[in-house]
Amino acid sequence: MDIPSKYDAKSVENKWYDYWMKHGFFRSEPDEREPYSIVIPPPNVTGVLHMGHMMNNTLQDVLIRRARLNGYNACWVPGTDHAAIATEAKVVAKLKAEGIEKSDLTREEFLKHAWDWTHEYGGVILEQLKKLGCSCDWDRTKFTMDDDMSASVIKVFVDLYEKGMIYRGYRMVNWDPEAKTTLSDEEVIYEERQGQLYYLSYAIEGSDEKVTIATTRPETILGDTAICINPNDERYKHLKGKKAIVPLANRAIPIIEDEYVDVEFGTGCLKVTPAHDENDKNLGDKHKLEVIDIFNEDATLNSNGLHYEGKDRFVVRKEIVKELEEKGFLVKTEDHVNKVGTSERTKAIIEPRLSDQWFLKMEELVKPALEAVLDTKEIKLFPSKFENTYRHWLENIRDWNISRQLWWGHQIPAYYYGDGEKDFVVAENADEALAKAKKQSGNEALTTADLQQDNDSLDTWFSSWLWPISVFNGILEPENKEIEYYYPTNDLVTGPDILFFWVARMIFAGYEFRGKKPFSNVYLTGLVRDKQRRKMSKSLGNSPNALKLIEEYGADGVRVGLLLSSAAGNDLLFDEALCQQGKSFSNKIWNAFRLVKGWEMADIEQPEYAVTAIKWYKNKFQQTLKEIEDQYSKYRISDALMATYKLVWDDFCSWLLEMVKPAYQQPIDEKTYREVIAIFEDNLKLLHPFMPFLSEEVWQLMEERTPEDALIVSKWPSQTDFDTEIIKNFDFASEVISGIRTIRKEKNIAFKNGISLSLINNEKADSVFDTIIKKMGNIDELSYVDEKVDGALSFRVKSNEYFIPVSGAIDVEEEIGKLEEELSYTEGFLKSVQKKLSNERFVNNAPEKVVAGEKKKETDAIAKIATLKERLISLK
C-alpha cells in the first residue's frame, strides 16, 4: 500500500462523520448503562459558527467522546435558541431593506416573516458543528420555539403566576429605544463616555434668588418635579419649603430635603426627574412627587417636551443647551466622564423608563441556587474562582423583568377582559383563559372575542433557563422515562459571560421545577481573543472564518489548536500558529502509522532491546494515563491534551519507535510488531476525544474492522499498576544517550559512524538498558571499566563516568576547561547544601524526609567532585 507522506484531513473527515452517523454512534436512548449527558448551550438559530462556539463545542465533544469510550450511555443534546431581540432586529432590518415597516404588519404577518427567516438561515450553525466533528445526538435537535418547548415555557409561566411568583408592576425598567423593548439588568452594558456636566440656574418663586443645579441630562429638566437639597447642607437651609421655577417650562416645583443628596457632587443641589432616573424615582416615591414622562417609546420627546416634541433626546440635548444659554439659564459647563448603559444587542443608549412589565420574584429561587454552589457543592464551578462572582450576583439580585416588547418569542399568556388594572387572567390557552375570566369577573357572557392577550413576549432566557429539563420534556411530562434517565445532566460547558443570564437561572429552574440540580459541573471557558487581546468580533473583523480554518488545518488540527492553550476560565489568545501545531501533530501521528505499516514481519527472535523498550513504554503509558485521568477529573483539558501530546510525540514516536525500529530494510519480529500495534491502538484511544477523525482513520487502516469495532465505540484503556523503577532506569539511560549525542555533535561524529563507550558504574546503574544505549547511540562496543580511559572524551551522569575514545588527539585544554567548570558548579552546589545541613534549626525543624534528601544531595555531590578531581589530575 502506498500511503502519502502527508495526512490529508479533507478527504477523510466527511467519510468518518457519515460513517458514525450511519451506524448511529451518536444516538442515545435510555438503557441499562449509566447515562452521561450534556446539553449544548443553544446558539442563536440564525447565527454562524465563531471561534467561541468552536472552542466551547470542541470541549463538549471531548467530554462526550471520552464518556462514550468509558462505557457511559453518552448523550449530547443539540439545539438552537430563538434569540428574541437579535433575531427580531435582523428580521426588522431585512424587511426595512425591502421597504416594509414592522409597524405596517400585524403580529401574525410579522411572525410569518420571522419564521421564513428562521427556516432559511436556521440551523446553519448546526451543520458547521458537524464539520468540527461534534458527536451530538442529532435526532434530539431542539429549538426553543418548537411546540413542546413553547408549551413548557407557557406552563411554567402559569405555574409561577399561580404560586404568586410572577407579578405585574409599574416599574423603572431599562428601555432600549431602538428595539423599543425593555431589557433585563443583565442585558445592559455600562460604558464610560465623555460627557458634560451642565450647571443650570433655577429661579426661586417669589424672590430674586436663584439656585444652581448640576446635571448631565439637561433635556430632562422638562420632566423635573422637584429640587432636592441635603438637610445638613447649611448653604441651602433657607430654601426649605420654597418652590423653584423650571426654566423654559415655567413650572413651579417643590424644594425637598433628603440625605440622599451628595453635598460634594456638583453644587450639592439636585434636580429630581422621577420618570427618567431610578434614584429620582425612589426619591419621588418617598416624597410623593408628580411623575412627568417626557419621552415617546423611541426616545423622542412627547408633548411634555413643549416645542421639542418629536425630536430625538440627543438632538434636544444640544438644542436645549443652546436655548438655556441664550436665555441666561446656563451658568457653566464642565467636562465629565459618566457611565452610560447601552443595550447588549442594539448598542443603543438605555433610557430608564417607567412602564408596566412582568416580573419574576427572585428571593425564593435564589436560596437553593446559592446553597448548591457555595455550601453543599452539589454543583461545582470550574474554575472555582467564579464562585465569588456568582455569590455576589445572587446576593444582590433584583426581581427579573421577564417581559419584552417584541413579537418574536413566547407571547405572555395573560388575557385581559376589561380595562381595570386587575382585569386579566393567566392561562395556558384561550379556552382556559375564558373559563378563568368568567369566574374571576362573574360575567358569564364573556366570549373569546372579549379576551385580549398581552402583546408582550417573554425574555429569551425565560425559555432557555428550562433547557436541561425541557429538552427531555420534563416540564410537560415530569415523570417520563427520558427525564428520569438523563436528568440531572453531568457537565455544562459555556462562557462566563452568560453565568448569570443562563447558568444561574438554569440552576434556579432545576431546583424549582425538578427539585434537583440541572448539572453537576460547570466548565467555564475563557473568551477567545486575538493576539492583541481584543475580543473577537465581527465589527473588528478579527475573527477568523471557522470553516476556512478547518479546511486549512483539518478539524483535528483546529481542535488541538484551540485546546492547547485554553485552560478553564482563562481567555484564549487565538493564534493560527496553534492550529498549525495541531496539524503538525496530525501529520506526526500519520507518519508514525506509515512507519509501522511499512514494516515487514519475519519469523525471527525478539531482540532484547525491543523487550525492554516495550516493557518501559507500557509502564510509561500507565504513568501518563494516571496523570491524564487526574487532569480530566479536574477539567484541565488542555493539560490532558498536552500530556497525551508528549506521550505520543516524545515517548512513543521519538523513543519507542526509534528503539524498536529494525535496521534499514530489515524485517521486524512478529512479537514486537504485534505489541507495537497494540500500543498504537491504546494511543489512538487517548487521542480520539481530541482528534476524532485522524484517530478513526488510522484505527481503520490498521486492520479490517466491523462497525462494532470502530474506535469511537471502543473501550478506553484501563488503569493498572506500573513500575516506577523501570521508568527511572529509562530516564537514566536517556541521559546517557543524550550525553553521547552531545559529544557526537560537538566532535562532528556522524551517527552512522559507530563508536565505543566505556563506563565506570559508580551508581551501580541497572544494565537493562545497555542494549538500548548501544542501539540509540550507535555504540559498537560497550564495556564496564574500573579505571579512567586516557585519551578519551568523557561525560558524567550523576556519579557515573562515560568515556568515548576518539581517533587522533583530543583537545586536552578544552576538556580541562569543561571539567573545571563542572567542578566549580558542583562545589558551589555542595557548599549551599552543607550550609543548610549545618544549620541546627533546619536539621531540628525540617521533616526527616527533607533532611534525608539534603544529605543524599551532599553524598552525591561529594562523589561527583571526587571523580571530577581524579579526572583532572589524570589529564594534567
Next chain:
RNA sequence: GGGCGAUUAGCUCAGUUGGUUCAGAGCGGCUGGUUUACACCCAGUAGGUCGGGGGUUCGAAUCCCUCAUCGCCCA
C-alpha cells in the same frame, strides 16, 4: 465608587496543603543534521534576581502587609 482575580523564560501558561531535581511545559529562538516514517522532521542548546518593597519562617514563586500595573464583575 464597591467587589474579585491576576502579575513566573521572547510568547502562552503550569507550579496542588510553604520543603526531594540550585523554578517546569509548549511554542518561538539559536546550532547542527535530509539515501533509510515525518523539514508539518530529528538531535543538541540558550533563556527567568518568580511585578517592586517589607514581614512571618530553619526554609517563600507559594502565607501576611504595602505599592505599582492589568483584567473581570457590579453600581
